[in-house]
Amino acid sequence: MSFSEKIRGLYQTQLGEIRNAGIYKEERFIHSSQAADIEVEFPTGAEVKKVINMCANNYLGLSSHPEVIKAAHAGLDTRGYGMSSVRFICGTQDIHRELENRVTEFLGTEDTILFPSCMDANAGVFEAILTSEDIMISDRLVHASIIDGMRLCSAQHDTFKHSNMEHLEEKLLLHADKRIKLVITDGVFSMDGDLAKLDIMVELCNKYDAMLLVDDSHSTGFIGKTGRGTHEHCNVMGQIDIITTTFGKALGGASGGCVSGRKEIVDMCRQKARPYLFSNTIAPVIVSGVLKVFDILSASTERRDKLEKNTAYWRKGLTEAGFVLKEGDSPIIPVMLFNAKLSQDFSRDLFSRGIYAIGFFFPVVPNGQARIRTQISAGHEIHHLDKALAAFIEVGKKYGILGLTKEQIVAKYGL
Amino acid sequence: MDDMKDLVLNYVIKEYMEDGDEEITYDTPLISSGYVDSFSMVSLLVFLENKFTIKIPPEKATPEAFDNVNSIVALVKQYLK
Structure with a gap:
């Protein structure tokens, strides 16, 4: 037996420590x-x-919306339950590409690639587009999935104080010699609920020749006058190079996420992002539900x-x-x-x-x-x-x- | 020696501390207590290398070595000519 009493004891001790710490x-x-x-x-x-x-990410109340459920049922009937494949082998249906196009249109970007979750999108995007010649400069309060994604990437990394634009500028100057500078932020910060200053960040990125990535998981669908996200709220639509977001919160709340942005970035993810290459396609039932969510959001605010x-x-x-x-x-x-x-x-x-x-x-x-x-x-x-x-x-x-x-x-x- | 400690301490305060944080000393754990995350260490490394004109090998720039001002200064001293 490989799971010996010694190993069991080791884990029991660790679990005991977690309990004793009250976490x-x-x-x-x-x-x-x-x-x-x-x-x-x-x-x-x-x-x-x-x-x-009072603690769900069900911001738009669409998680159990009858029209979304009906569309999901229809997707189940017409496209089946599972695809038993990753996207690039035999896991891409017409509706997967349709959803990518809908997201692109909704966010006002150039192209979109779906991932099993936004956690996966964040885990895959950095490694797919950056090398050790590059630098990632992130806000200190970005989501854990971004931190994990940066850990998987060979590019160097640095941080700036939360939402402190002077500090960000210092960092852009400090790393001026790097090939690619990628500034990384959440759109809405999940624990504090405050919004990134995307207008200033876009200005700084233009000034110092840096790209900007925004994780808009807690924004897409409801922040901004028509719910496009933090970039709409800050009047910088079309100027964010990379947006990652989720379907697991406001957009029906099931699962799935994406990278949306510059065409070449999306293409690089399609070639190199490991969670895209090695994880199953989003189930048709979910894709069908999210498409209905976009119908609902496009019809009315x-x-x-x-x-x-x-x-x-x-x-x-x-x-x-x-x-x-x-x-x-x-x-x-x-x-x-x-x-x-x-x-x-x-x-x-x-x-x-x-x-x-x-x-x-x-x-x-x-x-x-x-x-x-x-x-x-x-x-x-x-x-x-x-x-x-x-x-x-x-x-x-x-x-x-x-x-x-x-x-x-x-x-x-x-x- | 204390000048160097103060230099590092002042940099750490300016770079990493937020308004309302408790005061830190030469011994305050920086990384293990959550004041500095491992990603943010790069600024400190660049600062030390530029300020003291040294090169710290990446394998020596560990979270343990950077965990308080005393240990950082000890590390720097190893590479001072």
Whole structure:
């Protein structure tokens, strides 16, 4: 037997350490489809409880939309369940190319290539287009998948302070001698909910002859007047060299992602990106669903408009109640608690009041920056938000943090 | 020696610290505590090499060697002529 007691013990020790550190992750089983109202079994074995979901990436409320489900059913009937192949062998259907073209049109880019996920897109893109002669300069708060993708790439890497454009300029000057300079940022930062300053970044990239990559996973479909993403919001459509994004959040929430941008970059990914070359094609049922999502988004901005209104309502409510929030223009609204244990206790108390929102703490966010990350959806109605707000206020009162500043909360609970 | 330590410390503060971060000293763990991620070390390496006109071999520029100001200065001293 190769899995000896010694090896088992080794893993048990490591798992014990994770538990003792209070960062052991447990899944919560949802017994319903994804929506504002869900039914959750937590802890495992507990009675299923109806709660309001305040932590899904279901920004446009399309995860269980009847038209998307109907289109997915039709895709299943006409194109089958699986392709049993990677794209370049026998895994590309007409609808895969149709979706790539729809994404290109929607984002205003030159071409698009699908990946099994945006994690895979980020894992593949850097290695496909850069070599050791090049440099990647990333914002310090970019998503973990970008960090993993950069690790897989032989190009050199450096970082700039979060959203600090002076620091970015210093780095562009420092690395002026490199063959290709690629500046990398999230469009909307997933933990803080703030938007990248893409207008300034485009200017700097033009000035210093650098390319710009934006991961717009938390933006595509709803940021910008017609939901094209952060580049629309910042008035720089057509000027972003590479956009990576996901279908796993606002765009139906199933799975899949893409690299969209300059034609040659997309072509390089098609030739060299390993998650594209060595991973299965996106299932036809998902492609069919996402195509319907683009039909819905192209027909009307109603859903992103509702999301914007809901977000403003929620932010105003929390602000008036006296919570400390991270500033931002996105539907990610972090309620800052700073102390890790407080974030866990707060989340548990919300759950007992029928509100599902998760506490995040180090290492997912910087030390001393623990928070409840709330995410608003077009699937929320005002009554959902009112109920959630009442629960937040009740729990906030319980812990005596309403109206307190960051310093006062830290003084009370520590970091 | 202390001049060199202060030079490195001041660079680390300017390059890596954010408003509201706790004060750091010569011994404060930089990488293992999350102040500096391994990607960001490249700036520090370039700074040291330019400032002290040295070349630190990539295999010596480890997260352990860069984990606090004292260890960084010790590393630099190995390559000073």
